[in-house]
Amino acid sequence: MAKAEPVDILIVGAGATGAAVAWRLGQAGLDVLCLEQGDYMDPAHYPSTRPDGELASQQEFHVSPNVRRREADYPINDSDSPIAIANFNAVGGSTILFSGHFPRFHPSDFRVRSLDGVADDWPIDYQQLAPYFALNDRMMGVSGLGGDPAYPPIDGLLPPVPMGRLGECLGRGFNRLGWHWWPAYAAIATRPHRGRPPCINLGPCNTGCAQGAKASTDVSYWPEARQSGVRLQTRARVSRITLDAQGKASGVLYFDADGNEWQQPARLVVLACNGVGTPRLLLNSACPTFPDGLANRSGLVGRNLMLHPLGYVEGLFDDALDSQLGPQGCSIYSHQFYETDTSRGFVRGYTMQLLRGPGLLETATTGFLRREIPPGTGFHAALRERFGHLAGMGIIVEDLPDPDNRVTLDAELTDSNGIPAPKIHYTLSENSRHMLAHGLERGKEVMRAAGARRTAAFGPVRHTGWHLMGTTRMGNDPARAVVDARGRCHDIDNLYIVDSSVFVTSGGVNPVSTMQAIALYIADGIIARKRSAP
């Protein structure tokens, strides 16, 4: 096995959080190397640049690695879960596919036990993260509108993504019901921003933004991180973390693109492989000192997986809403049912996220499969009635932590390097079920209030396990948490975790804004530590 030159700080994973932490550490002048199993993406070849681009989301840009099967992907056994895992493996990680919907956690999300008597409080809070939310917004280029009554003041936003006729129509519906709504927070540049051009409303953000307006981290954090001296090595798949005689992390073993195995020594290791990849790596790093997986004396590595069960509501409108135009996941959102009200029959709450309508092909195929668009003479009229007339809405349900929902290692399945693959065990809780049912009904209600002629609602939707949280939870008590309030493993003090594995609870919002703020905050802890004891 070849041995690489030692580095001071080694990051594993170049996605949402790996990029943020790399940039922050690089800015502080530290010696940083990031290993990423995927490659750089070439935006010039994203599906939206091709006439058949809409097909790609069902093939090589599918959200599931099990369907996509690109070279960088690893298989995930999610047959034991009603929700399949969604991710992407490349420089930029899952942000290559993300919608860029960018709400923050609420202040109350960090105090769930104190306020609602469930789960646990976080050892950090909104106040502490506030400067990091703001810093991250500047780096990612977040658009939105100030004055939102769902949040403490948020400044410095780029102008909001245009809500379109669709957003206006649904906004009127929310107003009729007296419910909260607001233009979406979006990690999408609406003006030129830090070298990125503005959004031109191409729409298919979920198969990569060829324009570079969406802040996938390959175009937001990484260019600046690399400028500050951070090295990024692609096609490097880490198989395990190694320990020295003192029980400290001494580096990692990884496979390069040709299948050669390398030893990479490091003084400090940071994991940013996401809520499935990080516990997988820790479990795969079991050794005599940690027979149940590295840093797993608490037994909590892989446990408390939270997924945000997602419900889908659809409304069909007589008016042309031009709903196929604009960033797919960013128009308006509502937090009317976000904060706990126990009279609803559940604790905690959910986001209603308006989604733009599907493209022509998806409109036609789902219409046919639901027997709403008949082949033959009625085909074109029925398709015209739907294309651009459909509004979608995601109901993002807060999932409470449950130790039985977990990531383990599959006994047989491996990736192309022979590394054991993760297996998902997940069941929807009663609380999530009630919340989802409530959200689906309220979604239909607002569609009707906005004038929808027909509504449909269902959930949980299978291929929506894209928010992966809780599998190495944060806490002050080593018996009840994997990392401390600084993101440092209780069991190994030079091993850090910065991705949403550390989430104590899941909130009811898309997580990247919060996880990147946490990653920046943890980075500052590492910097402070390095400065006090280099």
Add this chain to the structure above:
Amino acid sequence: MSSVLETGDRTLSVLLGDLLPPDVGIAAMNTDQLVAFAAQHARTSQLEALQKIITGECTDASFAALDAPAREAVLARVRRKHLKAFADFFLLALQCYCLDPGVRQAFGDIPGAPFPAGRDVADGNLELLEIVYERGPIFRVPPPYPASETRLTFEDPPPCS
């Protein structure tokens, strides 16, 4: 059975004419285009499977030789008895059809990829938000932490650009 690519069998073209007939600004679905599309996506077998099923359902005359009501009756039988084969075929045809730039244009889905000009989306009326704003904050402010619990801060974080 010989391949649909090779025979002069008109089953496919007549079938497509029935399922995706011409419409304002759109010609009937082009058979050659579908055959090429299916070959490109390694799905020729789905065309052949349905062609075979239809042929099997037409005992007296070829499908192409039947009049419209008779073809409709055959198709209704096929859909009832061979739903999956029919759905696979039609979904494949839809993929080919709906990705055609001419069809997209006819449905107003312009400009097409690679979107040189971008697309215009209405800003929407932001005044509608006044009433939402006026109702005031809806987020909860958590109680202060007990004095015994110190919050972690990192003094003197490095400057950032």
